[in-house]
Amino acid sequence: MSAEGLTDGTALPRPEGLVRRLRRRRAAFASLVFLAFLYALLPFVEIIAPYAPETRSNDHIYMPPMAVRLLHEGRLTVPHVLAMQSTLDTETFQRRFIADPTQPQALRFLCTGDAYMLWGLIPGNFHLVCPPEGGRFHLLGTDRLGRDIFSRILHGARISLTIGLIGVAISFFLGCLLGGLAGYAGGRVDALVLRLIEILRAIPELPLWMALAAALPANWSAISVYFGITIILGLLDWPGLARAVRAKIMSLREEDYVVAAELLGASRSRVLFLHMLPNFSGHLIVSLTMAVPAMILGETALSFLGLGLRPPVVSWGVLLNDAQSVSAVELYPWLLAPLVPVVAVVLAFNVLGDGLRDITDPYRRPSS
Secondary structure (H helix, E strand, O other): OOHHHHHOOOOOOOOOOHHHHHHOOHHHHHHHHHHHHHHHHHHHHHHHOOOOOOOOOHHHOOOOOOOOEEEEOOEEEEEEEEEEEEEEEOOOOEEEEEEEEEEEEEOEEEEEEEEEEEOOOEEEEEEEEEOOOOOOOOOOOEOOOOOEHHHHHHHHHHHHHHHHHHHHHHHHHHHHHHHHHHHHHOHHHHHHHHHHHHHHHHOOHHHHHHHHHHOOOOOOOHHHHHHHHHHHHHHHOOHHHHHHHHHHHHHHOOOHHHHHHHHOOOOHHHHHHHHHHHHHHHHHHHHHHHHHHHHHHHHHHHHHOOOOOOOOOOOHHHHHHHHOOHHHHHHOHHHHOOHHHHHHHHHHHHHHHHHHHHHHOOOOOOOO
């Protein structure tokens, strides 16, 4: 803007909003919408899922996925599935399911089904979609106990997605606190924090997670194990953020505004948290979006190995634990269905992080 534009009463242009700038990067904005949609669904999983997570059917063990159809005999009909007839293979002694095209079964919507306790407080049995009267509806098939995989994936999302947020909150607090103190105070505090970071970074991450997770008492309740795993992931993931915060604080502590605040009598904590940290908030936001998928993958890996969350808790890692056997995956490939949301969520967080990094970097040229 020219000098005349600054003195003729014309208002300075306002900085673009974060969301508006993010819209220019379609992949990042689509990832934000996708993640916001997933987290918005979490409080209402019981209503969306057709079945309760522990509902079993001994007659429908390892049933393959059922397709939702809109056409029957060339005519447009209501959404329906085909009845599945089970037979026993006398050679392999495996149960086979064959769709019967002569028996379409209409799905029920806004209906009553399995009972649940919404948010652990409100009893209910209302569902968005229910199986047909006298029939079954398994969009992604069933597992070795005849439980609906699609419903269990929805219930598992609540654990797998929230454990990342809680773990990141712990990691973010420790990383900003210790990294900020190390960079601003320097001296012995800096040396102590650096040695602690180096010790934690020198230990292989996955074996350390496994050792600490295995140390959790076996008689702990599901909720206690959940919080235990969350705290472990948070306590072990802060060194990377702490080193980044320390480096940034060291580069800012000699700036004029920091020296001015100190000369005016501001306390160290005020200078650090009110003057210095906000000046690289963009970097912190990007670090948060990159840390959440790491937490999700950590919980998934531990639960997959049987060292994390355990049944009756349902998470994506617990569901993937059923797919450890190569023979089971070969015969029942739909057991790998929980892998799809894990990949989708991790990819969405990474794409969103890349987009936020682009729009918060003051030295990066804006895209047209």
